[in-house]
Amino acid sequence: MKAVITVTGKDTVGIIAMVSQECARYGVNIVDISQSVMREYFAMIMLVEIEGLSVAFADFAKALAEQGQGRGLDIRVMHEDIFNSMHRI
Amino acid sequence: MLNTNDILETIHMIREENLDIRTVTMGISLFDCVSDDPKRLEQKIYDKITGTAKNLVPVAEELEARYGIPIINKRISLTPISLVGGALSPEGYVRIAEVLERAAGNLGVNFIGGFSALVQKGMTVGARNLITAIPEALATTAHICSSVNVASTKAGINMDAVAEMGEVMKRAAFLTRENDSIGCAKLVVFANMPEDNPFMAGAVHGIGEPDCVINVGVSGPGVVASAIRREGACDFSRLADTIKKTAFKITRVGQLIAAAAAEKLGAPYGIVDLSLAPTPAVGDSVAYILEGMGLEKCGTHGTTAALAMLNDAVKKGGVMASSHVGGLSGAFIPVSEDAGMIAAAECGALSIEKLEAMTAVCSVGLDMIAVPGDTPASTLSAIIADEIAIGVINNKTTAVRLIPVYGKGVGENVEFGGLLGHAPVMKLSEYSSADFIARGGRIPAPIHSLRN
Known part of the structure; x- marks a missing residue:
């Protein structure tokens, strides 16, 4: 079972480090990462495996969102099915 | 891996364009x-x-x-x-x-x-x-x-x-x-009340339904309005295609949630209602979609055609996205719940007569319209009769939700709060329908051949 973590906001040092650290803490395995920086705007998309998640999905999403808020970043964790449903027939 | 642009598009719809499951x-x-x-x-x-x-x-x-x-x-x-x-x-x-x-x-x-x-x-x-x-x-x-x-x-x-x-x-x-x-x-x-409508105030569990069922209503006027804006000055064929594609994406999310909710609740999945349901939030308005098609204000000439096209395209896009479709399915035009409708009513562009015409081509009917508190009951009944006749003759659902606001007159503002929004009290005809309503009895069922 996979989820997609998206991080958008102003680019600063250590964003990927912070998200990766949170993933490791909650037993989430990173499968793929893509990121781009346009002007100062940072957008990262991370595909993660959540089979080993040590807390409830909602708690993991909340923990990351709160980490993001402290740095002015919008961090969302969403089950991959919402993207598959919307964009694939 | 999923396409980056697709992921960002979904996030943008939720964050900026008010996409939600209603x-x-x-x-x-x-x-x-x-x-x-x-x-x-x-x-x-x-x-x-x-x-x-x-x-x-x-x-x-x-x-x-x-x-x-x-x-x-x-x-x-x-x-x-x-x-x-x-x-x-x-x-x-x-x-x-x-x-x-x-x-x-x-x-x-x-x-x-x-x-x-x-x-x-x-x-x-x-x-x-x-x-x-x-x-x-x-x-x-x-x-x-x-x-x-x-x-x-x-x-x-x-x-x-x-x-x-x-x-x-x-x-x-x-x-x-x-x-x-x-x-x-x-x-x-x-x-013609539907038996599987998930939307209020008209939701009932029909007599042909199972013991328990999950129905889902989607939303997303803001997403459609943005898609139309991005297309710019294209012709109607392309506009209809854009609306269909957008409606497909919106409805797929409804289908996903309906199936997941049904499974987790141990109840059968009933239907997804392919609705464009506005809220009073700016950017979540059906009226702004119509205005985005090139109308200066919702309610001006051309509004009925624009709404007819929108409603049809939403259904065409949504039908393929969901395994079972039902409820009211179409664009809703509740006046007090739609920022663009409120603005159009306040500036006089939108009248109750035009709203009645619009209901002939979209789902539901005269919805969330504030009218003067001293309106006679017979006039309210006559408005109901007009709207209901449109549904009966055209073999579709129509409905009336009017608020004769006690103590208020034309032009005064009414505040319902929350998703119900606010609205100006609209003007009605001053002439009586009392003798017509007093007749009572039944208007016979219409003939469905010789259609003109």
Whole structure:
């Protein structure tokens, strides 16, 4: 079972480090990462495996969102099915 | 891996364009609650609802977190209460409404619909007593919605019921006069009422439905408006394609949530309602979609054509995205719940006559329209009759939800709050329809050949 973590906001040092650290803490395995920086705007998309998640999905999403808020970043964790449903027939 | 642009598009729809699931509605049959003892009936209804729907709100909240999409309302629709409370007095029906209110509070749901009667051909004693009880039931509860089906294409129009509903609206407006007559916002009069509609105030659990079912209503006017804006000055063929593609994406999310909710709640998945349901939030408006097509203000000439195209394209896009479609499916045009409609009504671009024409080509009908408090009941009935006739003749659902705001006149503002929004009191014809309504009886069912 996979989820997609998206991080958008102003680019600063250590964003990927912070998200990766949170993933490791909650037993989430990173499968793929893509990121781009346009002007100062940072957008990262991370595909993660959540089979080993040590807390409830909602708690993991909340923990990351709160980490993001402290740095002015919008961090969302969403089950991959919402993207598959919307964009694939 | 998923395409980056697709992911960002979805995030953008949710964050900037107000994409949400408008409602997850659990339909519950009350037929097994029937009892000739009113106390026992009340207890059985309370137990059935609170037992069957105990996980509705937690499951909806879990899905919200899992898929990252807001689910705005968690609701319950019931077997029309007049069908299970046959022997009750009007006072007995009011007590049932209070029982439903307690159940709503216990479960944390936003609304319970089904304080309803089906009287398209005539009234049973039970239906009559329920209709008598509606004003008080709406005044003494906050989360209970009522609906009455007064006509169908097969039965014609029950004009006695139409006449009575004008009086019922007046009385509900009076009893809730301290709150801008908000009781009327929870009451809708139908022609061809759907049996699987997840939207309020008209949600009921139809007689052909299973014991329990999950129906989902989607939303997303902001997403459609943005897509149209991005297309720029294209022709109508391309515009319709853009709307179809957008509606497909919106509806797929509804399908996903409906299937997941049904599985987790152990109930069959019923339908997805392909709706464009606005909210008073700026950017979540159906009127702005129409204006985005090139109309200076919603309500000007061309509005009916624009709405017809929008409604049709939404259905075409949505049908393929969902395995079962039902409910009201189409664009909603509730005046007080749509920032663009409110603005158009305030500046005089949108009249009730134009709204009536618009309802001939979209779902639902004259919805959330504030009218003067001193409007005679017969005039309200005549407005109902006009709107219901459009539904009956055209073989579609139409409905009326008017608020004759006690003590307020044309141009004054009415504040309902929350998703119900605010609205200016609209002008009606000053000429009487009293003798027409006083005739009573039934308007016969229409012929469906020789169509012109």
